Amino acid sequence: MQVFRAIPSVADRPVVLTIGNFDGVHLGHRALLAQLAAKAHALGVPAAVMTFEPHPREFFMHEKRPTRLTSLREKLELFRQAGVERVYVCRFNARFAALSAHAFVDDLLVRGLAVRHLIIGDDFRFGRGREGDFQRLREAGELHGFGVASMDTVEIGGERASSSAVREALEQGDLARAQRLLGRPYAISGRVEHGQKIGRQLGFPTANIQLKHRSLPLSGIYAATVTGGGLSNAPGAASVGVRPTIADGLRPTCEVYVLDREVDLYDEHVSVRFCHKLRDEARYEGLEALREAIAQDVANTRAWFAENPISED
Template sequence: MQVFRGIPQSSDQPCVLTIGNFDGVHLGHQALLARLRHRAASLGLPTAVLTFEPLPREFFAPKDAPPRLVSLRRKLELLAAQGVDRVYVQPFNARFAELSAEDFIDKVLVRGLRTRHLLIGDDFCFGKGRRGNFASLQQAGALRGFQVEALDTVALGGERVSSSAVREAMLAGDMAHANLLLGAPYEVIGRVIHGDKIGRTIGFPTANIQLRQTTMPLSGIFAVTVDGGPLRQAIGACSIGVRPTIGDKLQLRLEVFILDFAGDLYHQRLSVRFWHKIRDEAKYDSLDALKAAIDDDCARVKQYFFDAKYAEKDEGSQSGA
């Protein structure tokens, strides 16, 4: 997959394009991208995604913007996994925000990306003041030589699949529902970096995962699986938060205690998949109290995966009966 910073004055080849934030690349996004691939194959053209950095809501109201589901790097990895040929990452700044709907069509869609077919969500708006919409795109396409197609909302059990719905499920601690909307377990990937090494002093050495986000849509203690380096589907207790027992106003951290493992993981790139929330983050009066809580967390993590494995075997035996 090719990644471009900004929009060229003129592309070297026409494309089949879609536009959006693609935060999380959930089932709704995946349906859109599947349609994009199908349309591009029928026209013999590459697929292209136009996305933004920062996200528009982060630009207009940075203090009120919701936490991202994924970093830009992770989003690009997820788009590549969906078979996208090109991604244009447009800096969303004051100059870009001032583009009128007409200039957006002319400078971005027609001249910049040479769009032949545009696939958008049914609620897509664009241009200064969000004055452009599906109807105006259709009118422009008829004059400027590109087709426009809207994809209906993807629903699951009567619920609209969206980044907001995923985020709400995570904030509520319902990882099973969040993962259902994502189509896969929520995953954070990063390198193990040096931390304060407090965990090892109480018998729980943790892998401190480098985060590329300053905020996340979930916090607390989670049952996770970890892959990377010497680890294959290792189970662990993961903490996401600011470690209130250690101090006040500390930086957001993601730390994983990997059960039944002893070894050096520094500089390894690990994948952490989130399956179940154990509890919220809490402040303890002492490190001994924290140690007792982590002991209990580990027991609950083991029980969760034991129950999940038993349930999986039970379903298999019933289906084979």
């Protein structure tokens, strides 16, 4: 899969294209990507995705921006698994936001990408002030000779598959609902970095996942599995939150204690899959009380995995 950090001024070959943020790459997104790959195969051209970094809502909403379900790296891997051959990551800034619907079509879709066929979600809008819509794309397609199709909403168990619904499920600790919408257990991935090593001092050394500036849609203590750095679905107890016992105002972290393993995961890229929420994050009166709480979390994690054996799928 090829990844481009901008739209070229002139296309090197035609593509079948879809456009969107695709945060989480849930089952609705995956249905659209399957349709994209099938159409591209039929036309003999690459299946391509145009996506944005940062998410437009992050650009416009700043402090009220939604949490991210997937990092760019995670999203790209999910695209690759879905059969996408090209990804165009567009820097969403003031200049891009000011692009008119007409320029979006002429400069990006026609000249930059030579779109043969375009597949979009049923709520897709584009151009300055969201002035462009499906009908405008249909008219542009008739003028420039590319097809346009709209993907209907995908429902899972009577619920619309959407990134907002997945975020809501995770915020409520409903991992089963999130998994239904995603078609897989929710997971985060990142490089293991050095932390304050407080877990090691307490007898529970943890792998600290690098989040950079990313905030997560879930918090609390979880039974989880870890893959990467020589591990495959290794059971562990994961903590996501701001560690209120340690200090106030700390940035969110994701830490995981791998059960019954002594492994050096520093600088390894790992994936943490969340299986079951044990409890919410809490503040304790001192490190000894925190150590006792972690010990109980580890015991509860062991008990949960004893009743719910790990599946390899």
